[in-house]
Amino acid sequence: MSEVAALVGDRARAEMLSALVSGRALTAKELAYVAKVTPQTTSEHLSKLVEAGILTFNTQGRFRYFRLASAAVSQMLEGIMTVAASRRVPTFRDPTLARARICYDHLAGQLGVAIADSLIRNGHLLLGPDGGEVTESGETFLAKLGIDVKGSRRRRRAFCRPCLDWSERRYHIAGAIGAAVAERCFEMKWVNRIEESRALHITPAGEKGLLATFGIKRVAAEKVSSHQ
Amino acid sequence: MSEVAALVGDRARAEMLSALVSGRALTAKELAYVAKVTPQTTSEHLSKLVEAGILTFNTQGRFRYFRLASAAVSQMLEGIMTVAASRRVPTFRDPTLARARICYDHLAGQLGVAIADSLIRNGHLLLGPDGGEVTESGETFLAKLGIDVKGSRRRRRAFCRPCLDWSERRYHIAGAIGAAVAERCFEMKWVNRIEESRALHITPAGEKGLLATFGIKRVAAEKVSSHQ
DNA sequence: AAGACAGTTCGGTGCACACCGAAGAGTGCC
DNA sequence: GGCACTCTTCGGTGTGCACCGAACTGTCTT
Structure with missing residues (x-):
């Protein structure tokens, strides 16, 4: 070890x-x-x-x-980051990173958590520390976004896994379905990668789309999270 | 980090x-x-x-x-151990450790995996990389063993979580329910801690009880696992 | 064939830190 | 009070290893 x-x-x-x-x-x-x-x-x-x-x-x-x-390596690194972050003062070196970032292959930060929240609030998703699942209504909802839930489910890798967000200290969606959601956000040009960083930039089209689809109003404008 | x-x-x-x-x-x-x-x-x-x-x-x-x-620290360490073990030649320094050991607060090794397997085989438990759940029949079954499933469910911590076993490379039960099962095994004197080690010793009473309850025949006699 | 560029190998330097011996602070037992 | 015991603090030693400069291999371009 x-x-x-x-x-x-x-x-x-x-x-x-x-x-x-x-x-x-x-x-x-x-x-x-x-x-x-x-x-x-x-x-x-x-x-x-x-x-x-x-x-x-x-x-x-x-x-x-x-x-x-x-x-397994990715999960190990997330584990280390979580412990490392739990110690740090709640000041992030890069606020952009706290707002929206990529975590291996899925969305994280305020954006990742907000998407998960919205899906849960509308009964499309169940997500807890033990695991997660997409509901039937969620399958329909995500299909409209162009995500093939059944296809994701068939893949060998974990389908819907909770991932503890080190900046928000709450769960966002990982696994095949998390990757699929992130992929669609890239395809639709809702978010762009910021060079040399894990941080993501939310495009104007993204602002509109995220509001219309998930009811998310500008994550940038949200206050720094209020827990702990 | x-x-x-x-x-x-x-x-x-x-x-x-x-x-x-x-x-x-x-x-x-x-x-x-x-x-x-x-x-x-x-x-x-x-x-x-x-x-x-x-x-x-x-x-x-x-x-x-x-x-x-x-x-979080425990999970981080498990993550590191998993990556470390994935590299190692399939020779364990301590075969006792591979047979039965304690992992934070629940059972692991061949014994931990065998118990999970038995529960799954009999429809008492669902367990995958995404999470786990105890079925209704599982609740009845575990109640007979003296485990209060509903009580465990109410606790703040994760109720039923899969934990990747570094020696078996398969899942065993962690979370509140995993801890409860381990606790009962100690109480009934099915297993004893071996001093200065995470390894566990299965008592003669344990051999009987494990066979009668889970249909587990001497984990000690099992061959060194056959993967990779 | 020559030059540019990505990546590696080798040898030497310097610093960080794990380690121990010695000594000191706090607690328990008679 | 005196002694035993656990744990900590301090100072000094030794070593492992990250780092770079220089030189080399391999690939692409013109």
């Missing part, structure tokens, strides 16, 4: 892993940039992480694209 | 934390013993872990009893 934790325990490697929780595959040079170390040092770090089964890569020409090796 | 992971990343501290995943509260001296370092060194480690919100302690006379600070 200590070997794995020690790998995550290095500042530079932790920065690289945080960047990869976005689910994207990044090249060694990009990772060097986010970790603020030279390519030589990055290379050492990456080979250790691959050796330990935390990352995998595939080579395309002279580029090497690194990504998290498994969902 | 890196600070928290770095704390777990030290060999001695990781040994202490592993010992505490058993859910028991241990004194500084006991932790010094499991970590194989002097009391002075242990004291430093413990104060760092408390400072970081990973451990808490309560003082009783001249003793200080340390325990994990929260369920």
Whole structure:
């Protein structure tokens, strides 16, 4: 256990892993940039992480694209982040990140929690610490958005999993259905990735769509959450 | 994130934390013993872990009893262990640990998985990566064992949660109901804690009871699991 | 074939920190 | 009060390892 934790325990490697929780595959040079170390040092770090089964890569020409090796790794990192965040003063280095961000492959932050809330309020979703489920009305509702719930359900991975949000300290939707919702939001250009970050930008079309679909009024305008 | 992971990343501290995943509260001296370092060194480690919100302690006379600070910490450690175990060759340092052990406050290892399997097979329990639930017939069944399912359900903590077993690579029951089952097994003297370890010993009464109740024939006799 | 660029390997430097011995503070028992 | 015991604080030592510069391999471009 200590070997794995020690790998995550290095500042530079932790920065690289945080960047990869976005689910994207990044090249060694990009990772060097986010970790603020030279390519030589990055290379050492990456080979250790691959050796330990935390990352995998595939080579395309002279580029090497690194990504998290498994969902177990992603879950481990979320676990560490949750403990780390629980200690921190409620000041976020990046308020954009608290507003809307990507968490491996699904939406998180105020936006992720707001979507989950809206679905729950309207009887489309059940979500608790033990797990989650989409109701029949939810299946119909999401179909109108262009999401194939039955298809998601058939996939091997967890279908609907609660994910504890480290900034909001509440649950948002993960699993196949969480990924499907996020994918549709990208496709419809409701949200854009902000370069070099897990943060997301909500487009004007997104503001409209989110209000019309989920009744979400500008997450940006919401006060910093009021719990604890 | 890196600070928290770095704390777990030290060999001695990781040994202490592993010992505490058993859910028991241990004194500084006991932790010094499991970590194989002097009391002075242990004291430093413990104060760092408390400072970081990973451990808490309560003082009783001249003793200080340390325990994990929260369920989030426990979940983080399980996550790290899962990733660490996924890499290891399928040789366990301690086969007793693979057979039956305590995982925070519930049963794990071959025994934990076998109990979950039996309950599922008989329609008493639903358990998947997304969560779990006890059925009506399960409620009746567990009541006969002396477990108050409704009472467990009312508790604030997660009621029935899947926990990925690092030795079996399959799910066993965690959450309030998992803790309740474990507690009853202790009360009925089906299993005993083995000193200084998370491992459990199955008593002769336990062998009988487990066979009669769950149809489990000696987990000790089972072959080392056949996956991967 | 030459140059540009991505990534790796090697060798050396410097710092952070785990560790222990010695000494001190607080508690319990007789 | 005196002694035993648990735990902590302080100071000094040793080492593991992150880091970089320099040099090398491999791929793409022109």
